[in-house]
Amino acid sequence: MSVQHTPPDTGPPQDTAGLTGEAHRWLAAARASAAAREAGWELRFAEAGRRCGTAHADPARVLLLAAARPDAATVTRLYRQGTAAERRAVLLALEQLDTDPAHGVPLVEDALRTNDTTLIAAALGPYAARHLDAHPWRHAVLKCLFTGVPVTRVAGLAARARGDAELARMLTAHAAERTAAHREIPAGLPHVLALTQEQ
Template sequence: MLRPAHPSLTELELGFRKAARAGSARWPAEAARAAVAAGPARQRAVFASAGRACGRARIAAWPSWTCDDAARLLLLDVFVGVVPPCDAATLLRRLYDRGDAHERRAVLRALPYLPTAAASVALTRSLAEDALRTNDHRLVAAALGPCGYALEPAAWRQGVLKCVVLGLPLTAVTGLDDRADRELASMLDDFAREREAAGRSVPPEIAPLAALARES
């Protein structure tokens, strides 16, 4: 379930129409209908072309979302609604595996909006874990957004630490107040001591985050 801090599908669609490249406001709906009729190969091609078709401008009301993110979410909302759940899950996996960083991020961001029959906890966890194995800021942030609720606690803690290491703002982590715990505090303390022993600066986010985690 998405939390109120995140936009609804309707809010994203409205924001997309205002920010999308001229002439492309209706592109997701039109492209999705044509792609559904043509089959999976066309669906993958259309998904990949969203950035070229709609641009990558930020959506004013939700600036962490770009037009290509929103367009891909709108495409997926149609795709998974007209095929059997197993086929939808296969499509989501292929779009992620074969996509570039923009496309992978869009799949990760879309998962919490899609029916769980297609975007199951197991699939969401698998894709989020894969994203956390990269050092791509876009993918790490997306993996710790709403779909991060599918991560097991140990993987989630490692993801939070990775955010600190990469210098990502912790506002990217959904549910931080709820999930921070003493084990995370211990990991952060160890990391800070290692940095200090090596004569390196300690990221300023560590102290308040570790304090929050110890209070949990």
């Protein structure tokens, strides 16, 4: 399966300040619809890319989710049935929605099993930093390194990596494997390894 590569790290999705007047009006109406839980708000969630443009679709969808405050079943359905872009927005919104880890963590873990680097990056936001167990979190950091997701996209990296001997072991083993195969060591690996040495 091919890997979709993430563009250079630009941090969280841009806000909606650059929207056209028409798109701003659409988003305001969509947020009101979502807040009122009107029947069509999920359709507006789906069409945000067309209405707001690709550059603003993520923050627009997150705003709609924040306004709607959907229950866990709806969040799960929007993720499972959504396009990659819609799934990404759900992942980005999990922290704001304060989703129960019993429902949110499986979505994060599902995204981390994919080879879509935009989903991997979205999955490793503040929600994962708070709720993802140590073992899958360590493997997620390694996955970032070998898929090219900048480790700066891993929320809470310094705090969680600090003093993590097991992560240090995994990183050292990965670096040794790459060296033995005459392959380049991922750029972020020395940085993360240095973090594990901090106390």
